Amino acid sequence: MKSELDKIIKLLGSIDQKLQLFTDDSEMEGNDENQEKSWSNTSTEIASLEKKLEQSRSRLLHAGKMSSLGSLTAGIAHELNNPLTWVKSNLQIIETKYMDRLQKFVGVVEKVISSEDLESLDEVRQILTGALNNYKIKYIVEDMRDMSVENQEGVEKMKKIVSGIKSFARNEDEDIGECSLVDAVESALTIGYNQVKYVAEIIKEYDDPSPSCMGSSSKLSQVFLNLIVNAAQSMQLEKNKDPEMRGKLWLRVKSNDEKVIVEIEDNGTGVSKRIRNKIYLPFFTTKKSDAGTGLGLHIAKQIISEHQGTINLVDKKGKGAKFVIGLPVIE
Numbered sequence: 001m002k003s004e005l006d007k008i009i010k011l012l013g014s015i016d017q018k019l020q021l022f023t024d025d026s027e028m029e030g031n032d033e034n035q036e037k038s039w040s041n042t043s044t045e046i047a048s049l050e051k052k053l054e055q056s057r058s059r060l061l062h063a064g065k066m067s068s069l070g071s072l073t074a075g076i077a078h079e080l081n082n083p084l085t086w087v088k089s090n091l092q093i094i095e096t097k098y099m100d101r102l103q104k105f106v107g108v109v110e111k112v113i114s115s116e117d118l119e120s121l122d123e124v125r126q127i128l129t130g131a132l133n134n135y136k137i138k139y140i141v142e143d144m145r146d147m148s149v150e151n152q153e154g155v156e157k158m159k160k161i162v163s164g165i166k167s168f169a170r171n172e173d174e175d176i177g178e179c180s181l182v183d184a185v186e187s188a189l190t191i192g193y194n195q196v197k198y199v200a201e202i203i204k205e206y207d208d209p210s211p212s213c214m215g216s217s218s219k220l221s222q223v224f225l226n227l228i229v230n231a232a233q234s235m236q237l238e239k240n241k242d243p244e245m246r247g248k249l250w251l252r253v254k255s256n257d258e259k260v261i262v263e264i265e266d267n268g269t270g271v272s273k274r275i276r277n278k279i280y281l282p283f284f285t286t287k288k289s290d291a292g293t294g295l296g297l298h299i300a301k302q303i304i305s306e307h308q309g310t311i312n313l314v315d316k317k318g319k320g321a322k323f324v325i326g327l328p329v330i331e
């Protein structure tokens, strides 16, 4: 991230130099032909520098995305580990305990079938009932059915997390198209979930079917993740002051004739009037260095502008912050 910034700063420096030359040239007296050549050279160089700047900016966005993914890795691993642990433990019980008993029961049944010296049906019944009870077969079958449902749920959970990460980390260039805003919010939530779940109840209000817009769903997910993490951090601050405080995170996706609207609202500290006009500035942060880089909202604003959208912090009566994002509907 730092090297990207160094590059951008260098580029800005050389653009500044070129502009200086350009101004100096224009002030110099001399023949028109030379001046025209010099202008044309300078403007080609400026165009090339602008292109480089654009490339660096886009690399910076990607680096920002990967860095937020990196800082949330431990939480994601934890979320994956939960279902993994219970699926593994279920499979272990089936393999080490239940399979053995079922095999033994099958052995008894086979013995009964092939036996020639059983005298009555009653005796057969007695042996089979004894084996059923002895090996707790009914209980095993019922428990295995429950375990199978649990395992299915666990695998679905893991699948959702993995596909959330995949769609978040996707290369933006391949990712432009119609994107479902509910999917983009959900993918962000999957990645930030571990940050939120201990501090807040999540309230989802999604229009069905999900509103869509044109753009990059992985970049939009990056915006939503930045807002969700900010909300979680702010509610955590409130919780530090008052452990009884019940955090609430509202995620809304709706649309009208002109706009798709995504709202991310919390009941955390709120943003004081004093800093409201600074929050989108690069590197502006009120957090300790390990919690914030001050790039989250800056990057969010850039991405939303690229999508011809708007992002606004809405004044909330009472406590908390509410960010409202408007994006153009697909014509």
Ligand SMILES: Nc1ncnc2c1ncn2[C@@H]1O[C@H](COP(=O)(O)OP(=O)(O)O)[C@@H](O)[C@H]1O
Pocket (backbone or CB within 6 Å): 226, 230, 231, 234, 266, 268, 269, 270, 271, 279, 280, 284, 285, 286, 287, 291, 292, 293, 294, 295, 296, 297, 298, 320, 321
């Ligand atoms: N939901 C929120 N609640 C309270 N303050 C917020 C919220 N979102 C952003 N802020 C304020 O805006 C600042 C800038 O946010 P951001 O650009 O994401 O940087 P960072 O989170 O790294 O500090 C934060 O440091 C914080 O003061």
Ligand SMILES: [Mg+2]
Pocket (backbone or CB within 6 Å): 226, 229, 230, 292, 293, 294, 295, 296, 297
């Ligand atoms: Mg942030």
